[in-house]
Amino acid sequence: MAASNTKKTRDADATRARILAAAKKDFATSGLAGARVDEIADRAEANKRMIYHYFGNKDDLFRIVLEEAYTDIRTAEHNLELEHLPAREALEKLIRFTWDYYLKNPEFITLVNSENLHKARHLKNSEKVDELFKRFVGMVGELLERGVTEGVFRTGIDPVQLNITIAAIGYYYLTNRFTGSIVFKRDLMTPEALEERLAFNIETIMRLVCVDP
Amino acid sequence: MAASNTKKTRDADATRARILAAAKKDFATSGLAGARVDEIADRAEANKRMIYHYFGNKDDLFRIVLEEAYTDIRTAEHNLELEHLPAREALEKLIRFTWDYYLKNPEFITLVNSENLHKARHLKNSEKVDELFKRFVGMVGELLERGVTEGVFRTGIDPVQLNITIAAIGYYYLTNRFTGSIVFKRDLMTPEALEERLAFNIETIMRLVCVDP
DNA sequence: CACATAACGCACTAACTGGTTACTTCCCTA
DNA sequence: TAGGGAAGTAACCAGTTAGTGCGTTATGTG
Numbered sequence: 439m440a441a442s443n444t445k446k447t448r449d450a451d452a453t454r455a456r457i458l459a460a461a462k463k464d465f466a467t468s469g470l471a472g473a474r475v476d477e478i479a480d481r482a483e484a485n486k487r488m489i490y491h492y493f494g495n496k497d498d499l500f501r502i503v504l505e506e507a508y509t510d511i512r513t514a515e516h517n518l519e520l521e522h523l524p525a526r527e528a529l530e531k532l533i534r535f536t537w538d539y540y541l542k543n544p545e546f547i548t549l550v551n552s553e554n555l556h557k558a559r560h561l562k563n564s565e566k567v568d569e570l571f572k573r574f575v576g577m578v579g580e581l582l583e584r585g586v587t588e589g590v591f592r593t594g595i596d597p598v599q600l601n602i603t604i605a606a607i608g609y610y611y612l613t614n615r616f617t618g619s620i621v622f623k624r625d626l627m628t629p630e631a632l633e634e635r636l637a638f639n640i641e642t643i644m645r646l647v648c649v650d651p
Numbered sequence: 652m653a654a655s656n657t658k659k660t661r662d663a664d665a666t667r668a669r670i671l672a673a674a675k676k677d678f679a680t681s682g683l684a685g686a687r688v689d690e691i692a693d694r695a696e697a698n699k700r701m702i703y704h705y706f707g708n709k710d711d712l713f714r715i716v717l718e719e720a721y722t723d724i725r726t727a728e729h730n731l732e733l734e735h736l737p738a739r740e741a742l743e744k745l746i747r748f749t750w751d752y753y754l755k756n757p758e759f760i761t762l763v764n765s766e767n768l769h770k771a772r773h774l775k776n777s778e779k780v781d782e783l784f785k786r787f788v789g790m791v792g793e794l795l796e797r798g799v800t801e802g803v804f805r806t807g808i809d810p811v812q813l814n815i816t817i818a819a820i821g822y823y824y825l826t827n828r829f830t831g832s833i834v835f836k837r838d839l840m841t842p843e844a845l846e847e848r849l850a851f852n853i854e855t856i857m858r859l860v861c862v863d864p
Numbered sequence: 865c866a867c868a869t870a871a872c873g874c875a876c877t878a879a880c881t882g883g884t885t886a887c888t889t890c891c892c893t894a
Numbered sequence: 895t896a897g898g899g900a901a902g903t904a905a906c907c908a909g910t911t912a913g914t915g916c917g918t919t920a921t922g923t924g
Binding site: 468469470471472508548550551552553554555557558561562567570571575596598599601602603605606607609610611613614615616617618619620621622623624634635638639641642645646651 | 681682683684685721761763764765766767768770771774775780783784788809811812814815816818819820822823824826827828829830831832833834835836837847848851852854855858859864
Binding site: 447448449450453484485486487488491 | 871872873874
């Protein structure tokens with residue numbers, strides 16, 4: 439499973455990008471401790487020396503992969519432009535987006551899990567993530583306020599708690615899909631199971647937030 | 652941080668138990684790949700050779716630690732004796748229990764995360780976990796039915812989906828407490844924050860399940 | 865063209881890591 | 895009380911791992 443064979447001669451940006459993509463893949467698959475620098479270099483079709491040249495060391499590489507992952511999801515979220523929809527529709531769109539993003543980008547979940555295993559020590563040194571989230575929490579807060587004004591949402595809901603819950607009900611299902619499929623004795627990843635779960639999640643949040651669910 | 656100094660001369664059971672406790676701690680802290688067999692032996696105040704004598708290899712040791720963790724939580728759950736309470740109270744007790752258990756046993760969460768990173772390959776070889784969960788899902792199913800009979804719960808709720816959601820809203824908050832505290836710019840682990848989260852979770856589930864929340 | 869600069873690669877190392885070999889020490893019971 | 899088996903130990907091993915020293919090669923610019 440190597441990077442696309444567009445390896446030209448001497449292209450610093452391309453090499454850097456290939457290393458990042460390879461690192462994302464390996465860190466997501468094996469965790470920080472389990473991932474191997476040599477394998478990342480192989481997958482990137484780059485020399486291991488280049489990893490240290492561009493990224494310093496394994497931990498810094500991990501930090502940058504993580505920052506990129508957070509930037510990606512927050513950018514996609516921003517592009518939803520929820521502010522142009524009625525509050526109820528906007529909320530449902532956010533729930534669907536969160537679910538779909540986790541589903542299509544499973545590496546995001548495992549990267550975040552890895553970072554939490556390490557008590558977020560990489561994120562602590564990151565300035566980038568800081569500003570990303572300011573906008574995001576604000577967005578959901580405004581959405582809630584708008585819903586109250588429209589008369590469709592209950593008052594007094596904490597946007598952070600709501601955010602966490604919307605993420606939780608999708609994240610948990612997907613991150614624990616392997617043990618979950620065993621202990622609950624059903625394949626949690628069939629198209630039908632996924633559809634059913636999304637519907638359940640939408641209902642959960644709508645009943646929590648809406649005046650008249 | 653060594654095991655309690657009750658190390659007598661020649662006690663196979665005690666040595667085995669010390670190794671298991673040490674392994675649980677280290678696997679929970681560092682993950683499967685990150686944990687070191689030598690360190691587990693040190694922490695257990697046992698010789699490394701004993702680990703291989705009693706448990707075979709690192710992966711088998713991890714599997715047994717995991718089985719023990721699942722047995723512990725399911726046993727505690729069983730001891731709740733929810734069947735002796737009115738359905739509504741029983742449900743709230745289950746939500747509180749789940750939250751408190753995760754809070755007091757953070758290693759459970761990290762062990763399960765590790766196992767899922769490895770696609771549950773250890774659990775696949777476990778017969779023990781199989782029967783543990785049969786009882787559990789049945790218990791929640793009966794609780795839901797009883798609530799419907801009592802006229803307090805809505806009909807048609809899937810016990811597995813409910814189970815997953817109850818776990819999810821606590822699990823996600825706690826497993827991601829490090830990154831969460833950074834991105835949301837508030838300490839998620841103060842007593843007030845924890846209390847607030849539990850209240851929010853109870854409200855979420857009650858609104859989802861109850862006819863008249 | 866010349867040449868400085870940056871991209872790239874080889875081969876190496878010191879420390880580590882899961883697992884083992886060969887041995888000693890203790891306890892139980894015949 | 896003798897001796898057999900289980901508990902426990904130290905030293906070791908072969909393979910792995912993150913990280914580097916240093917030389918080579920391409921490329922853009924004066």
